[in-house]
Amino acid sequence: MNRIQHAFQSKGKKLLNVYFTAGYPHLHDTVPVLQALTKAGADLIEIGMPFSDPLADGPVIQQSSTVALQNGMNMRVLFSQLKDVRQQVPETPILLMGYLNPVMQFGMENFCREAAAAGVDGVILPDLPLDDYVDEYQDIFRRHNLKPVFLITPQTAPARIRRIDELTDSFLYLVSGPGTTGGTNTQAAGVQDAYFQRIEDMQLRNPRLIGFGIGDKASFQHACRYAEGAIIGSALIKALEGADDAPAAAARFVSSVLN
Numbered sequence: 423m424n425r426i427q428h429a430f431q432s433k434g435k436k437l438l439n440v441y442f443t444a445g446y447p448h449l450h451d452t453v454p455v456l457q458a459l460t461k462a463g464a465d466l467i468e469i470g471m472p473f474s475d476p477l478a479d480g481p482v483i484q485q486s487s488t489v490a491l492q493n494g495m496n497m498r499v500l501f502s503q504l505k506d507v508r509q510q511v512p513e514t515p516i517l518l519m520g521y522l523n524p525v526m527q528f529g530m531e532n533f534c535r536e537a538a539a540a541g542v543d544g545v546i547l548p549d550l551p552l553d554d555y556v557d558e559y560q561d562i563f564r565r566h567n568l569k570p571v572f573l574i575t576p577q578t579a580p581a582r583i584r585r586i587d588e589l590t591d592s593f594l595y596l597v598s599g600p601g602t603t604g605g606t607n608t609q610a611a612g613v614q615d616a617y618f619q620r621i622e623d624m625q626l627r628n629p630r631l632i633g634f635g636i637g638d639k640a641s642f643q644h645a646c647r648y649a650e651g652a653i654i655g656s657a658l659i660k661a662l663e664g665a666d667d668a669p670a671a672a673a674r675f676v677s678s679v680l681n
Contacts, residue, residue: 425515425543426569426592429465430629430650437651438642438679439631440658441468441519442672443486444503445495451668452495452503453510458669460514462676465651466631467511468546471500471520482656486663497528497536504540517571519546531562538566544592546571552586560589571595576617580624587626596621596649598634618648639679654679 429437440459444452456467472487472495507516518537525533525547537545545568550559555570563570569592574583576597587594598614621630632645633653645652658675665671 424567424569424591425513426466426517428513429515430593433465435650436643436646437465437629437631438463438676439466439468439517439633439651439653440464440672440676441470441483441653441655442658442662443470443472443483443490444500445472445490445493446486446659447489447662447665447668449490449493449495449499450503451662452500453507454669455662455672456507456516457510458673459676460511462673463680464514464676466515466517468517468519468653468655469500469504470655471497471518471524473521473524475521475523480656482659486659497524497533501536501540504542508541515543516541517544517546518542522547522549530559534562534566534568537568542568544569544571546573546595548573552582552589556589573597574621576614583621583624583626587628590628592628593650594621594626594628594630595653596630596632598632598636598645615648618645622648642679 423431442455442459452469456469459467470483470487472490474487474491545563547570552572555563570590571592571594572586572590573595574586574597596618618632630649631651631653632649633655636642636645636652636654637657642652642654658672661671661675662668
């Protein structure tokens with residue numbers, strides 16, 4: 423059993439997955455923010471690998487990526503920062519979230535090897551085509567015991583959802599609706615809830631986390647009615663913006679969602 427599976431088995435419901443951008447607001451905030459989020463009660467941690475041209479990220483996360491890149495964050499710096507992270511955060515699942523371009527520049531084999539050596543559990547690459555993963559990268563992921571996480575949207579066909587469910591042993595990332603991260607979901611609540619219920623009724627083998635548009639205690643609790651938990655990113659990034667003490671700001675934010 424991997425750390426991701428263990429987190430879901432041990433808690434079951436209302437898991438909070440929080441996303442923050444590596445190297446934001448300052449280059450060396452990555453590990454201190456990670457530790458603070460864990461101590462405050464986050465169940466899973468997503469570390470964003472900043473990229474200059476993200477596809478799924480809204481303006482808040484895009485801006486944090488720009489700042490992080492200006493701070494000097496890159497893949498080698500990130501892996502250097504994470505080198506001893508499992509001494510401080512031994513059990514909490516850690517995932518890397520980013521885009522295919524910088525991973526390919528680093529080299530997929532090198533990326534997976536470095537991620538595994540740092541104790542990373544899973545990887546989210548929204549622009550990685552499913553067929554490419556199966557044909558070219560699945561064996562590399564398996565060799566390094568990294569769990570892929572794929573996104574499901576309201577438009578994803580049932581056959582594709584079941585294929586995604588077969589290809590991972592982590593969780594399914596349910597995008598709450600159209601748009602990018604941090605946006606206001608314009609779907610009617612009933613339409614959105616019907617989509618969540620439709621996925622639940624499929625009785626998939628992997629647990630589900632709902633992301634996009636989740637930003638506070640109320641939206642987190644609503645998402646947890648239809649899934650094992652939810653993912654919050656942009657709202658946390660906003661809380662870190664301009665903070666004198668980024669770890670303290672991160673802890674306060676998690677507390678505001680869970681308490």
